[in-house]
Amino acid sequence: MRWIPFLLITLLFSCTPLKRDCKAFKTGTFSFETLQDGQLITTTFTRNDTLEVAMVNGRPDSSDVRWINDCEYIVSKRNPKNRAEKQAVHMKVLYTEANSYTFEYSLVGKPRKEKGSVSKLKD
Template sequence: MLKKVFFVVFASISLISCYTPNRDCQAYKTGEFLFNYSIGDSLKQGRFVRGYNYSIDYYDNKIDSASIRWLNDCEFVLQDLKSKVGIHYKIIGTTDTSYTFEYKNAVKDPNRKNVVKIGTAYRVQ
């Protein structure tokens, strides 16, 4: 009986660990997207239009532009054109209408903990 339980547990763990989320990153390199973000207690929605080399963000009645440097099919660095601050993005999963990503500062600050956040962008059309 113990061998059967061990086999079922081992088989289950093996199947789960082999699962990788769908990542069709090419489909999300360019386009118009919506995303939700929070400031304090309020939930807001932003929009961005991404081409191959630049991204234009529309959020909180502001417009911001950034350059894009693709590291591979699923990772890129977005660098703000004004402040030159870089954010590293990694697409970790995709669906037919959205992608989930991780993001963090592109340059590590030795005085601050490197925090990785997760978000989802939804294709507009």
């Protein structure tokens, strides 16, 4: 019975809502890390309201950005090189921190979702 107050206090403090200040991440320069074929790949990209330019293997790769609301947007490659690149990606910011955000993404129309995180390098 002594553990009940401890459990209640733990539950009270662990249920704080997650912050979602998505407007702060609409524009700027960002960094994203992912594992590809067992290698850690870092991609840096710059986004304004409607355009995202990433450096992929030392070459720029441009995508159009269409905002659905402050925390969700669709990314479409400007010059897709193959059928897979033609597929748009739905991005949804789940929560934000001081200089980063965690997001969920999926191909438009597909149920499978993945998660990732992005760090903001500069405005």
